[in-house]
């Protein structure tokens with residue numbers, strides 16, 4: 001699972017929909033791996049508009065990265081250093097193993113062999 | 127407005143017009159394709175300028191090339207008369223240092239010898255180009271297009287029944303070899319569900335995959351639609367209920383490796399294991415297009431998370447002091463679901479996640495059974511713009527294409543209750559086999 005995906009997913013349980021604890025998920029016990037990718041400024045800028053910034057900051061800090069500015073930088077004052085940091089965090093950082101916990105219902109999702117699983121047990125599936 | 131001629135591929139002709147219309151719409155080109163004829167791979171269209179012509183064909187899969195049309199005729203003499211009449215309009219620019227070459231493309235024509243070709247090209251001497259002939263990368267390519275009919279013996283007749291002459295504006299992605307490039311067998315990872323390269327590229331065009339937009343395949347399998355969407359610049363993401371499919375066939379044989387192989391690693395975002403009907407994408411994540419082929423249930427039925435019995439208490443099972451369903455190695459049970467309900471879910475989900483004007487495109491199997499009307503799922507926020515049929519021996523499938531419309535559209539709704547019984551593909555597919563075998567006995 002690429003780090004960026006953590007910004008797209010919430011708890012899959014229907015009754016958690018819209019609750020504060022269900023997004024972002026709480027990332028715990030994660031094993032990370034860096035996979036180099038070519039830097040592409042246009043690409044990373046186009047990604048920025050899709051991001052939920054506060055979720056990004058939160059998950060980054062759960063994974064031990066506290067260097068992300070708390071406010072989303074505007075496109076005018078974004079510099080190359082920050083873009084490269086974001087590139088490395090969002091696209092090069094892979095979560096190989098770990099848990100994603102919903103702070104609303106406490107359900108635990110796993111990342112196994114680099115793939116995040118959101119399958120639900122029968123009592124939580126609709 | 128100027129006349130251009132498109133040389134179409136004689137492949138899936140029933141999809142060609144939809145592709146051209148979709149690409150025209152994508153690039154904001156106003157064009158009338160009503161002269162399109164499925165039997166015939168040549169189509170004259172009027173466009174504003176060369177740039178429009180270039181864009182229209184650039185990523186096309188079912189077209190070969192587009193040419194500024196200088197003249198045409200039903201015989202070679204008539205062609206020359208017509209070109210001589212029109213050439214004044216076009217020629218000025220090409221008198222000076224422009225390097226050029228001629229080429230001849232035919233539909234169903236036999237091979238010409240080099241001498242025959244040169245003779246053909248020399249008859250255009252009246253164009254009096256002053257630039258040099260250059261075979262590799264000339265500034266301009268002038269093309270003689272010919273359409274031949276076949277005789278009773280199925281060999282081409284001696285003379286073409288129509289000829290066109292024009293200046294090449296662009297050749298298509300197909301002519302540049304993209305269909306072979308994405309051939310399933312060349313990929314590091316593919317499987318039994320992998321979707322034909324030509325048609326998955328086509329789906330990307332009809333689905334209007336756009337550069338740097340997020341493209342979602344909810345039933346991603348081996349990822350055929352995503353690798354081809356990446357070719358068009360889409361940023362792709364997929365999900366599937368089968369963990370093992372997503373895991374691939376070993377190191378360097380995962381879906382991700384296909385993107386590396388095609389040198390588009392950034393275009394691959396991720397694949398997630400999820401049951402589409404219990405979706406984990408946050409509500410306000412929007413997609414540029416949603417393209418897929420939902421599970422048909424011929425080999426494996428449609429599955430969702432859950433059990434059919436309602437035995438209580440399973441959620442209380444504890445293993446080694448931990449709730450079983452919270453353990454890493456817990457296997458979520460799955461139960462059968464109906465394709466009809468899944469399609470309702472797909473339309474509802476898409477209506478929430480697509481912006482106005484964006485497209486949902488998917489393939490839906492239908493048995494070839496004439497007595498039973500086949501109802502296509504519909505949603506009030508979507509306009510069903512195409513329903514394109516591909517016929518196989520015992521069954522057919524349709525490419526359904528929907529556009530998300532805004533407030534006040536209020537389209538037709540056709541839900542699973544209305545379709546009950548008519549779409550049970552699995553039953554009808556096997557039913558056909560048993561009937562056949564009865565006849566053989």
Ligand SMILES: C[S@@+](CC[C@H](N)C(=O)[O-])C[C@H]1O[C@@H](n2cnc3c(N)ncnc32)[C@H](O)[C@@H]1O
Pocket residue numbers: 317319320321344345346347348349350351365366367368371400401402403418419420421422427428429430431
């Ligand atoms: C026809 S295949 C798609 C194949 C894919 N286009 C490819 O190129 O390999 C349908 C896929 O849907 C998956 N599927 C079935 N039920 C599902 C569900 N409820 N949610 C997500 N995926 C599901 C199956 O595991 C299968 O991989």
Ligand SMILES: [Zn+2]
Pocket residue numbers: 011012013016022102103104105106107
């Ligand atoms: Zn939850």
